[in-house]
């Protein structure tokens with residue numbers, strides 16, 4: 493954590509660079525490598541699971557806070573659902589600038605830490621966070637969930653979409669191997685959790701889980717990419733990967749790792765509310 497208060501990011505008409513654009517492909521965090529390849533949906537369960545989650549979060553007329561919006565794909569979906577307000581907080585300055593460009597006058601974007609947003613108590617009806625808790629330590633996960641609960645009004649909803657592991661009693665050795673291989677492939681110390689542990693995290697923040705769904709972890713599968721990125725987006729990704737050997741090597745390493753653990757991993761989304 494920086495300890496600094498989150499700073500507001502003005503909307504800019506020029507397209508800001510991708511986060512970590514100056515980092516070599518071989519060592520940049522996996523999600524930003526995929527963004528460089530052209531991917532825009534960077535969450536494990538894909539766009540359909542996000543849309544289902546947003547439906548259960550009930551966005552129309554709500555004051556919405558999004559933690560870690562990344563490239564602003566969900567931001568656009570939230571704004572299309574006519575919330576009363578949209579505020580986003582991402583710690584990456586380039587991500588924050590890109591989201592500011594997506595939301596324009598329809599929202600406010602701050603660069604800052606999800607665990608210390610500086611936003612007032614009981615000021616949100618919905619808090620959203622996707623593909624961001626999985627990359628935190630247990631302590632940071634709990635701090636972010638507590639921050640979400642603090643910002644919610646009674647009855648308000650916290651909606652998350654993260655990386656899950658199955659089964660709930662996954663073998664310790666298999667889990668350790670998965671985590672190590674994943675860290676090697678994505679250069680992020682990801683700590684995915686079982687469905688039971690994700691539920692406990694939200695309950696530990698004083699929330700009541702009201703909806704859970706899962707989808708295959710198919711971030712680099714052909715059918716998922718055609719669906720999530722569209723034909724044009726898919727063609728852009730294919731072109732970038734085919735014409736850049738270094739990018740191809742890194743994407744293929746991630747793909748092999750995801751394939752090796754495809755039956756151990758899943759995308760999981762939960763919506764939990766703060767009791768009245």
Ligand SMILES: C[S@@+](CC[C@H](N)C(=O)[O-])C[C@H]1O[C@@H](n2cnc3c(N)ncnc32)[C@H](O)[C@@H]1O
Nearest residue numbers: 523534535560561562582583584605606622623
């Ligand atoms: C994998 S991307 C996901 C982006 C987006 N939510 C999506 O699903 O497409 C992770 C994002 O989380 C942000 N992030 C990670 N940890 C954060 C934290 N503690 N506070 C704020 N932002 C964070 C990163 O900067 C990045 O934009």
